[in-house]
Structures are given as C-alpha cells and as structure tokens.
Amino acid sequence: MIVRERPSYLELFFTLKGSVIRRVWPQCLFVMVLSAAVVGGHAWRPGLVPTLDGTPFSLVGIALSVFLAFRNSACYDRWWEARKQWGAMVAAARDLARQSLVLEARGEAGHALRRGLIEAVIAYVRELVDLLRGVAPVSQWRFPADARLREAGMRLAVARAGGLVSDIEFSILDGSLKELCHAAAACERIRTTPVPFGYTLLLHRTAHIFCFLLPFGFADVIGWGTPIVAGLVAYTFFGLDALGDEMEEPFSLHSSAVPIGAIAGMIEINLREALGETNLPDLPRPVDGVLL
Template identity: 55%
Template sequence: MIVRDRPSLLKLFFILRGSVIQRIFPQVLFVFGLSALVVWAHRIDPGLVPSVNSGPFALLGIALSVFLGFRNNACYDRWWEARKDWGQLIFTARDFARQTLILTELDKVSGDEARHRLLTLTIAFAHALVSHLRPGSHAARTLERLPQDLVAGYKASRNGPDFLLRTIGSELASLRASERISDLQWTMLDGTIARMSAVLAACERIRNTPVPFGYTLLLHRTAYLFCFLLPFGFADALGWATPFVTALVAYTFFGLDALSDELEEPFGVSPNDLPIVALAETIEINMREALGEKDLPELPKPNKYMLM
C-alpha cells in the first residue's frame, strides 16, 4: 500500500509509484496513435473516414462513467471491508493478550508457560493468515513462529490458520479440564478465539468471491470500444487536438478500470493492496511486548512509500 504525504501540485504530475499509468500506458498510447491516424485519414480523404455525430458518444460516455463508478465503489468496499477485518484482528489479538493475564495470576510458573504458548500461537496465526491469503508467500515466517511440535500438523493441514485456531481452542479446553480456569474464564477466552475465526472466514469470503465476471467483462469491452471509436466522433470538430483529448479520456476510463482490478483483490501485492505483512508484524510486536520482551523491532514503516 502506498503511504505518503499529499504531493505538491508540481510533483502530482510526475509520480509513478502507486499510479496505474504504468499498467495502462500501452492502451493509452494505442488510443493516441489510432486517433492521430483517424484525424490524418479524415484530412486526406473525408469520404474514406467520414465525420460522425459526437452526440451518441457523449451519452455513452456518461453511462460508462456511471457504471465504472459503480464497479469502483464495489471494489473499494471489498478493500475497505478487508482492512476493517484486519483491524478487528489486531484489536482481538491485543484483547486476547490482556485476557490471558488471568493465567499468570492463577499459577505464576505454569501460567506464564501457558500464556506464552497461547500468544505464540496467536503470532503464528497472524503470519499463517498472510500465507493463506497470499499463497506461496510468507510461509517461512509462519514456520519461524510456530512451536516445533505443531509444524508437521500445520504442513499437513489444508487450512493453516484454522488449524492454529483449533490448537488454541484445544489448549484452552485442556486448561478448563484441569480446572486451572473457570467456566466463565474459558467462555471469555473462547469467545475471543471465535472472533479471530470470524475474521478468517470474512477474509476467505473476500478472497474467494470476486466481483461477478460478466459485470467486469461488460465494462472492459464497453470501455475499450468507446475509446477506440471516440476519435471518429471528434476528428472533424477537434482536428489535431483529438489525439490528446481521446488519450486523456482513455487514461481516465482505463485508469479507473485498472484501479478497480487492484482494489478487487485487496490481499495481493499490487501497490494499492493492503499491507497485510506489516499488519501481521504489528500483531507479533504487540504480542511479544505483552509477554514482557524488551528487544523489539520498530513497527513496520514504508520503504520508498511502499508498505507491504
């Protein structure tokens, strides 16, 4: 995710990191070249490339803008919901660290050991969720934080984060069975784990349920056809200004389309996707601090305005 102060007006036109211009530049350049070719052909032989009434293009442009706005809003809602889910996970993990203090009050030695294992599993869960949402990445970090007796079970599981939540639940059940915590305390702690499980399910729903493909395909086709046909409607009225006007329109429509694609998959690695690695590292630092560790790294900071 791009994290930076608002640039000045002069710098605004030269920023590339975080912009979609790199993705859509070939399409914009093609529209510019096509527009120049249409204007040239119209000037050479108006009969070959006749002037077309620009009225329908204005109406279609308005309709296309509305539909692109709807899709952009739908994709942003997905992005924002995913961010709220991770915010809820950070809150729940901190709440769990506070609630487990009851273990140290009941039995200082064994309570500290049980609390350390529970919070270590919480750290592993946060990193495992990153690997789950970004397949093929962050797996080594998860294994680093995982207790050795759980590595084999974690690797064999089809859903690593859920495996760790079940393990935490099993640890809490053992504490209750040995009467080291009461029914009320077990209910409180188990409810916190249930909230973590709800975050996992919500993130899986976002990842596994994209915006309907037919809706996306319709907008893709309409945007491309509109931009390719636009110079025929303005070649006579705008002359050699047509390539610049159509390129600007193409930049707007293709840019909104590309930005929607990035926001639709909030757990990816595009510049505008969520920094779930940084959020997992934040949870780890919070849990380690709750355990009393002193030599802790700084909270994640952007590297060249990029936070992953």
C-alpha cells in the first residue's frame, strides 16, 4: 500500500510511484505511434489509410467506461473486504490478549497457558501472510495455518478438562479464536475465488481494440492532435484495466495491495506487549513509500 503525503497538484503529473504508467506505457506509446502513422497516412496518402466515422467511438467509449467502472468496483470490493477481515483479526487478537489476563492469577500454569495461546496466534498470523501471498505451499482444499488455531484450541480444551479454565472462560477465549478463524476463512475465499475470467478477458480485448481503432476515427477530425488525445484515452483505459488487476489480488506484493505483512507485524507487537515483553519487534515502516 502506498504510504506518503498527498503530492501537490504539479507533482501529481510527474509522480511514478504508485501509478500504473510503468505497466501501461508500452501500449500507450504504441497507440500514439500508430496515431501519428494514421494521421501521416491521411495527409500524404489519403487513399491508402481507411477513414472511420467517429460517432460509434463515442458510444463504444461510454459502454467501455461503464464496464470498466463495474469491474473496478468489483475489484475494489475485494480489496476492501480483505482489509476489513485483517482489521477483524487485529481486534480478535487484542481481545484474546485482554480476555486471557484472567489466567495470570492461576500461577505458573495459567501464565504458561496464556503465553502458549498468544504465541500460537502470533505464529498463525505470520503463517497466514505467507499462505495468502503464495510464499508457503497451499491448495484450495488444505489450509496449513489452521493447525496453529487447533493447537491453541487443544491447549484450552486440556486446561478446561483440568479445571484451570472454567466453562465461561473457555467459551470466551474460544470465541476469539473463532473470530480469527472466520476472518482467515474469508481471506481464503477471496484468494481462491478471483473475478470471473470472462470479465477480465472481454474488458482487456475491448479496451485494446477500441484504442487501436481510435486514431482511424479521429485523424480527419483533430489532425496531428490525434496522438495526444488517443494517448490520453489509452492511458485512462489501460490504466484502469491494470489497476483493476492489482486490486483483484489484494494479498499480492503490488504497491496497491493490502499491507498484510505490516498488519501481522502490528499484531505481534500488540500481543508481545500484552505479555509484558520489552524487547519488541520494530514497527512496520514503508520502504520507498510502500508498506507491505
């Protein structure tokens, strides 16, 4: 996620970090070069380059804009849902740290149980980051990080059977583990269920065909201004297409992705601080304006 102060209006025109220009500049350059060639062909060889009516481009452009807005809205919903689920995990982890304070009054056994629960949650969120980012092996039907929550649940079950934890305390602590599990399951759903490929394919093809044909409809209307206008239109359509691709994968390492690594680091700091530790990990910081 891009973390920086909002640039000035002039800087907005020249800022590259966080923009999609690095991904789409080849297509934009091709459209501008094609536009210049079409305009030159109309000027020097009028019968060689075909002329198209510009009216249909307005209708197609409106339809394409609506379709782009629909897909980007769907992709942003995925991004925002991912951020909400990690926010829920932060709240559940903090709740567990607070709720487990009652165990400190049970002596060494209670302290060991509380530390075991919190260490299991720390390991869980760390492994979850690797799983969602594809660093650790994962399949659609197997979710290895869940073993950490099962470990914590087993500790609670043993403590309950031994009388260290009451039924009410077990229900409360297990409820926080359940919230962590539900949030992770939602993240797993987002990761394994992409936006239907047909939407992406249709939009990608239509945007490219539209931008490649655009110079033939505008060459006679705006002349040598066609490369600039066509380049701006191409930057807008190709850029929105690329931005949708980034938001569709909110757990990736793109600069627009949800900073789940930083959130997991913040959870670890909160939980270790709740244990009374003073040698805490460093706070997550952005690198070159990007927080991962």
